[in-house]
Amino acid sequence: MNREDLLKIPKLGFGLMRLPKKNGEIDINRVNTMVDAYMKNGFTYFDTAYVYQGSEVALRKSLVERYPRDSFFVADKMPGWVLNSKEDLLKVFDEQRKRTGLDYFDFYLLHSIEKSNLDKYNKYDCWEWGLKMKEKGLIRNFGFSFHDTPELLDQLLTEHPEVDFVQLQINYIDWDSNTVHSGKCYEVARRHNKPIIIMEPVKGGNLASLRPEIEKKMKAVTPDKSIASWAMRFCATLDGVMVVLSGMSTEEQMNDNINTIKNLVPFSDAEKACLKEVIDDILNTPTVGCTGCRYCVDGCPNQIKIPDIIKTYNSYLTYGDHEQYHSAYKEAAGDGHRAGDCIACGQCESICPQHLEITDILKKASKVFD
Ligand code: SF4
Ligand code: SF4
Known part of the structure; x- marks a missing residue:
């Protein structure tokens, strides 16, 4: 798919990392209901991974065995950290095809690249391997998900102009963060003209609800929209964004996200001003200045962590x-x-x-x- 076609994909991605469970197992009946609601509303992008336990199999049961192949896109990922040889790449890939019941993946990512695991991806020529799989038609679009600095992202996108897209951790709280670098990484991807998939738009659920006094401010400006919808809108209205992934666990979250993305509107000036205040409130929260050095842990008679x-x-x-x-x-x-x-x-x-x-x-x- 070319860049323009990628950017035409409906923007809500169904992340399969936090599927609903019953008695410790993924609840397929509920996943079916969620998949049906998602598909019925015209969305098409499913995101799974080798390391999201049970998710590839759930995808097969709820989607692949119930819908025509040309009605959806599936993204799967290669976890570099499980590889011990070049041969392992194919072993993992074949297992993924078996688990999902798919012959090919529409999107395939080198999973969660950061400085500490980059050596493995380089050592086993994962970049070249991805291109070869693309040539064979087993991968249709090749990219990577990323958790590190804008400098490293810039280096990777310069060394690998062949990648079709990049997946980044972006949300309104981490936009100026010196650890997550949402804003700066976004700008690097834009400079390289790569369509962006956003992960963790709601910061692992942290932005789905907020302190009562903060929520009150948001509700005063936009009473009929959920708190989570602000986080989704922030991401989905950024230029160059292909898909915003949401790891949905309930029908309620699914319906809220569908409603937000189907009726996507940019923030009004009042909403922009409110969001700025919300971000300031959150970032300026007085918290306990523990650095996590753990000097205190060993000597505690009750082994309190x-x-x-x-x-x-x-x-x-x-x-x-x-x-x-x-x-x-x-x-x-x-x-x-x-x-x-x-x-x-x-x-x-x-x-x-x-x-x-x-x-x-x-x-x-x-x-x-x-
Ligand atoms: S000693 Fe314990 S409480 Fe103090 S900064 Fe280190 S980890 Fe935190
Ligand atoms: S018992 Fe309480 S005061 Fe004593 S070391 Fe543990 S946490 Fe600190």
Whole structure:
């Protein structure tokens, strides 16, 4: 497909990373309902990966076995980090074709490239391999997903002008971030004239709901639109964006996204001003200045994972109350190691280079999570 055709694809992509589950297994009946709603509304782009557990098989059952091949696009990805030889490329690829029931992939990506795994992709000639697969018709469009600096992105797009598109992590909170670099990476991709697929537009669900006082501001400007819709609109209205992926887990999220993208309108001046305020509010949230050095962890008599708890508590302070923070807390704080199990011995405070009042912080975290 040429660049113009890629940019004509309906902009909502169905990310299959967080499919609904029942008794620990992907709930195919619910996935069928979501696929049907998505297709019925004219959307076509499905995003799976070798490492999204069960997702390739679910795609086969819910989409490939139920819809004609020419009515949808599937993107799959090669995880460089599982490769131990050049031969593994074909092994993984064949397994993906078997799992999905597809002869070819419309889009194929080198998965999650960053400095630390780039060597593997180079070592096994993954770039050349991708082109060969394209020549054979087994891949129709070849690209990569990326999680690193704009400088590295620029280098890769210069070294590999052959790629058809690039997938980037973009959302309104990370636009000026010095770690995610959404805005700068977007500009690099634009300079190289590559269609952009956006991942994590809602920042892993963090922007789907916000602190009550922030939501109130947004609702005052646009009462009838969901909080998540602001994040989707921000991404979908950027120039050169081919698809905005959303890892949808519920019919409700699906319907909201369909509604947002089908009726896509740019932000009004009032909405732009509001979003700027929202971004400032979020970025200026006072949080606990823990650097994650972990000096405090070993000496805690109750083995409380202090930095992990603080990290989760900071997310709560920043974005408001999300179920995912409670799950993250549960994972960090098992029985006997909860924030509330702190006995205020003071060991951690005596060693913390940031001089944090850890016992007090843990009391507050305990009120939220225990
Ligand atoms: S004050 Fe609490 S968190 Fe810190 S070392 Fe003692 S028990 Fe652990
Ligand atoms: S010592 Fe202080 S800064 Fe380091 S991880 Fe513990 S709480 Fe955070």
